[in-house]
Amino acid sequence: MRVLVVTAVAAEADSVAAGLARAGYVSPGPAPVRPGTAQPLEPPVRLCAGGHEMHVLPAGVGPAAAAAGTALALGRARYDLVVSAGIGGGFAPVAPLGTLVVASNIVAADLGAESPEGFLPVTALGFGRDTLTPPAELCRAVAEALGARSGPVLTVSTATGTARRTAELLDRHPSAVAEAMEGFGVAEAAAQYGVEALEIRAVSNSVGPRDRSAWRIGDALAALTDAFGKLPPVLESWTPHEH
Numbered sequence: 391m392r393v394l395v396v397t398a399v400a401a402e403a404d405s406v407a408a409g410l411a412r413a414g415y416v417s418p419g420p421a422p423v424r425p426g427t428a429q430p431l432e433p434p435v436r437l438c439a440g441g442h443e444m445h446v447l448p449a450g451v452g453p454a455a456a457a458a459g460t461a462l463a464l465g466r467a468r469y470d471l472v473v474s475a476g477i478g479g480g481f482a483p484v485a486p487l488g489t490l491v492v493a494s495n496i497v498a499a500d501l502g503a504e505s506p507e508g509f510l511p512v513t514a515l516g517f518g519r520d521t522l523t524p525p526a527e528l529c530r531a532v533a534e535a536l537g538a539r540s541g542p543v544l545t546v547s548t549a550t551g552t553a554r555r556t557a558e559l560l561d562r563h564p565s566a567v568a569e570a571m572e573g574f575g576v577a578e579a580a581a582q583y584g585v586e587a588l589e590i591r592a593v594s595n596s597v598g599p600r601d602r603s604a605w606r607i608g609d610a611l612a613a614l615t616d617a618f619g620k621l622p623p624v625l626e627s628w629t630p631h632e633h
């Protein structure tokens with residue numbers, strides 16, 4: 391089993407790698423680089439255990455960087471699964487600070503058009519898709535192993551910072567548990583390669599009026615490490631569909 395874990399920033403990648411180290415994953419050394427090969431993005435950090443490989447890639451903030459980085463990595467190596475991981479905003483009261491969420495659906499919540507009647511998703515405009523669905527059994531098993539809540543996780547290009555925007559999002563996605571800025575980009579790139587994707591978020595802040603003093607990034611990064619300490623046995627026992 392070879393898994394690509396895509397985070398936004400290095401601190402998230404380090405937390406993921408620390409969890410994988412707890413689970414016995416070790417570095418086999420740097421990957422060989424072919425002379426003259428363009429490297430627009432650092433290659434993922436490779437960690438191995440018992441014939442399984444986890445590659446961890448900080449690809450940048452936002453859906454575009456996430457999709458580009460994921461697609462580059464998927465073009466360089468074959469993966470069985472892609473995981474979008476990092477911190478995120480939790481919708482109160484279902485996803486309190488420091489807890490974990492696993493996406494049952496990965497939703498591009500601001501991909502579409504505004505209209506006087508309200509937001510029109512890209513599907514209502516007649517093209518594209520705004521939802522990607524991870525394998526349900528795997529999602530359930532991961533949520534159970536992590537003690538995580540499962541529900542739709544929204545991908546937004548603009549992080550929510552007002553009560554009005556929070557209410558709009560919940561009106562359209564009443565069962566949403568969290569929002570972040572990369573999941574749909576990672577999952578769309580994975581889908582185009584025929585690879586399944588998961589999204590796991592550790593809640594650093596509540597979705598709502600902007601209040602940076604209330605963010606608990608350290609606690610969320612620690613929760614991310616705990617999550618990746620528990621995750622490997624679940625992924626290792628999963629059989630991906632043929633693709």
Ligand SMILES: O=C(O)c1cccc(C(=O)CC[C@H]2O[C@@H](n3cnc4c(=O)[nH]cnc43)[C@H](O)[C@@H]2O)c1
Binds near residue numbers: 476594
């Ligand atoms: O300064 C702000 O108001 C602000 C608001 C939201 C996010 C940021 C960031 O710099 C972090 C972006 C980074 O973290 C993920 N993230 C964490 N919490 C949220 C959230 O409530 N809404 C959206 N994204 C969030 C995100 O995936 C990015 O990777 C600053």
